[in-house]
Amino acid sequence: MEFPIVRREREAVEKKFGEDSGANGVIEDRIPHTQEKEIAGGANWVVQKFGGTSVGKFPTNIAEDIVLAGLNPPHNQRIAVVCSARSTGTKAEGTTNRLLRAARDVEAGSWNFANIVQTLRNDHLESLKVHFPTASVSSEQQQEISTRYEGDVNAVCDHLLKVLESALFLKDVTSQTMDMVMSVGEKLSCLYMTALLQTRGLSAVYVDLSEAIEPSSQLGLKGLNEQFYRDLATLFGEKVQEAVGDDEKCVPVITGYFGRVPPPGLLDQIGRGYTDLCAALVSVGLRARELQIWKEVDGIFTADPRKVPTARLLPSVTPSEAAELTFYGSEVIHPFTMDQVIRAGIPVRIKNVMNPRNAGTVILPERDESGELGGKKRPGVFRNRSVSNLIGEAKGPKRPTAVTIKPNITVLNVHSKKRTRAHGFLMSIFSTLDRHGLSVDLISSSEVHVSMALHSEYALLSGSGPDELSIESESLQNAVNDLTQTGLGCDVDLVPSMAIISLVGRQLRSMVGISGRFFSTLGENGINIEMISQGASEINISCVIEEREANRALNVVHTNLFTFLE
Structure with a gap:
C-alpha cells in the first residue's frame, strides 16, 4: 500500500523529471553520464575509504561485495583501500576513543592504559578468527595469514605500550606522542582488513604511511599550504605504487594516519578527519578516476531520512552544496578534504556499505567560466542581480537541493x-x-x-x-x-x-x-x-x-x- 503523501510526492517527481526518476526516490537523470566519463579520464584506480563502523560491523561486505566485486568483471578496477580505526559498537567504545582514554590515563598518572591496550589487542586478534570458516584459501594458507597477522598486531600493541610507558615516566603527553597513540587505531584496522582480504584469496598489501614523511624531509616547513598537500599527494602515490609493484590485482590497504607534520601535530592541525584527507591525497597521487566514501547510508538525501520519511536520495550535488550541508549538520565529507580531489577533477561518490549496488551520490567538480572542470570562478567586483537575469539562470529543478x-x-x-x-x-x-x-x-x-x-x-x-x-x-x-x-x-x-x-x-x-x-x-x-x-x-x-x-x-x-x- 502506498500512502497518499508518498504517492503524491512520487507523481510530482515523475512529472517534473520524467518517468526515469527511479525507484527508492532516486532522481536518476540529474547526472550527465558524459560528464562522469569526461571526469574519469584514463586512470583505472578507485580509492575506497571505509569508516570505522563499516570496518567493524560489515567487514565481509567490504571484502566480498565491494573490493572483490570491483576487481572482477565488468568493473576490472584497480582498488586502493583506506581504513579508519575499527568501531564495533557505539562511537564512544570505538578504537579511537579507547586510545584517547589511554592517553588521558597517562596524563593522570594511571597505569590503566595497559588494560586498554590489552583489550584492543585481544579484540583485533579475535576479530579475524570468526571469518576463517568462510575463507577461500586452504587451511595451511589460513594458518600462515593468522600467524603473520598475530605477529603484526602484537608488534603494534607492544610499541604502543612502550610509548605510553615513556610518556608516563616523563609525565608529559606531547602532541607527537598523541599522534603516535592515535595512529595505532588505523594501523590495527588496516592490518585486520589486509588479512581478511587475503583469506578471500586476494592479493592485498598493508601500506603504513606513518613513516612516509622522513625526519629529514623539508615537507611542511613553510606550513601546511597547498604546495605541502600537492607534494604529499605525490609522495603517497609513489609509496602505494611501490608497494603494489607490477601486480595490477594487488589491493593496497593504506593507513589513514600519515605521520609527521610540523608542530602542533596531525591531530591538532587537521583533526580527527585526517583519514578522509589521506584518502583524498592518495586519490590525487594515483590520479584515480573516483574517490568513494563508504558509509552506512545510501548517499546524500534531500533531508535526513531517519526523520523525514519522504526524503529522496540525490544522485549528484555540487562541491559547494556538499560543503554547506556538512557545515550545517549533514555528515557528508569535510570541505577541505573534498577540495583536494575536486581541484584535481576527481569526483567523490558517497555509497552505502550495506547496499553497494546502489549508485549513491556523486559530488561532481563544477565547471568554471571557460568550461573547465574543477576550476574557479573569475573574481569580479560587480554582479548583475536583476530579476530577469535570475529567472534566466533557472535551468534546473525548481526546488532546493x-x-x-x-x-x-x-x-x-x-x-x-x-x-x-x-x-x-x-x-x-x-x-x-x-x-x-x-x-x-x-x-x-x-x-x-x-x-x-x-x-x-x-x-x-x-x-x-x-x-x-x-x-x-x-x-x-x-x-x-x-x-x-x-x-x-x-x-x-x-x-x-x-x-x-x-x-x-x-x-x-x-x-x-x-x-x-x-x-x-x-x-x-x-x-x-x-x-x-x-x-x-x-x-x-x-x-x-x-x-x-x-x-x-x-x-x-x-x-x-x-x-x-x-
Whole structure:
C-alpha cells in the first residue's frame, strides 16, 4: 500500500523529471553520464575509504561485495583501500576513543592504559578468527595469514605500550606522542582488513604511511599550504605504487594516519578527519578516476531520512552544496578534504556499505567560466542581480537541493550601550570570541546589536528555566565577562536549546521568492524564528528555531518546498 503523501510526492517527481526518476526516490537523470566519463579520464584506480563502523560491523561486505566485486568483471578496477580505526559498537567504545582514554590515563598518572591496550589487542586478534570458516584459501594458507597477522598486531600493541610507558615516566603527553597513540587505531584496522582480504584469496598489501614523511624531509616547513598537500599527494602515490609493484590485482590497504607534520601535530592541525584527507591525497597521487566514501547510508538525501520519511536520495550535488550541508549538520565529507580531489577533477561518490549496488551520490567538480572542470570562478567586483537575469539562470529543478538541521545551538545576543561605528563594534566582539576559542555559525547584526549562533557538542549552559540557567563552558563565561565588564560595556543575553535549519541549493539565487516561502512555511506552522542569516555564497538560507521544534520544522519545510513546490 502506498500512502497518499508518498504517492503524491512520487507523481510530482515523475512529472517534473520524467518517468526515469527511479525507484527508492532516486532522481536518476540529474547526472550527465558524459560528464562522469569526461571526469574519469584514463586512470583505472578507485580509492575506497571505509569508516570505522563499516570496518567493524560489515567487514565481509567490504571484502566480498565491494573490493572483490570491483576487481572482477565488468568493473576490472584497480582498488586502493583506506581504513579508519575499527568501531564495533557505539562511537564512544570505538578504537579511537579507547586510545584517547589511554592517553588521558597517562596524563593522570594511571597505569590503566595497559588494560586498554590489552583489550584492543585481544579484540583485533579475535576479530579475524570468526571469518576463517568462510575463507577461500586452504587451511595451511589460513594458518600462515593468522600467524603473520598475530605477529603484526602484537608488534603494534607492544610499541604502543612502550610509548605510553615513556610518556608516563616523563609525565608529559606531547602532541607527537598523541599522534603516535592515535595512529595505532588505523594501523590495527588496516592490518585486520589486509588479512581478511587475503583469506578471500586476494592479493592485498598493508601500506603504513606513518613513516612516509622522513625526519629529514623539508615537507611542511613553510606550513601546511597547498604546495605541502600537492607534494604529499605525490609522495603517497609513489609509496602505494611501490608497494603494489607490477601486480595490477594487488589491493593496497593504506593507513589513514600519515605521520609527521610540523608542530602542533596531525591531530591538532587537521583533526580527527585526517583519514578522509589521506584518502583524498592518495586519490590525487594515483590520479584515480573516483574517490568513494563508504558509509552506512545510501548517499546524500534531500533531508535526513531517519526523520523525514519522504526524503529522496540525490544522485549528484555540487562541491559547494556538499560543503554547506556538512557545515550545517549533514555528515557528508569535510570541505577541505573534498577540495583536494575536486581541484584535481576527481569526483567523490558517497555509497552505502550495506547496499553497494546502489549508485549513491556523486559530488561532481563544477565547471568554471571557460568550461573547465574543477576550476574557479573569475573574481569580479560587480554582479548583475536583476530579476530577469535570475529567472534566466533557472535551468534546473525548481526546488532546493536539501534541508538540514544543526542542533546544540546557543544564541548569544550582544547589545552595545555606546554609539560606536559598526565595524569597530563587530571587531571588538569577534576578537573577544576568538581569544576564548569560540566560533560562530551564524550572525545577524546592526550598528549596535549582533546576534550569533554558537554550536558545541558539549552543553554550554545548564538548568531548566531562564532563572536557573548557568554557564557551564569556561570559555563562554570568560567571553561574557569580557563583553560586559570591560570597556565594551555591552548587554549580553543567552538563548539555549536552539537549532539551525538550513535550506541549501545551488539554484536558490535564481528561485525568486524562495526565502519568503521558507519563512512563511515555518510561521504558518507556528514555528518561531529567533534569527535569520543568508550566506554570501547565495546557496544557503538559514534561521534559528527552538530545538524542540527541529524535527517538525524539517518535515513541514520538506513537504512544502520539496514535495509540492512548483
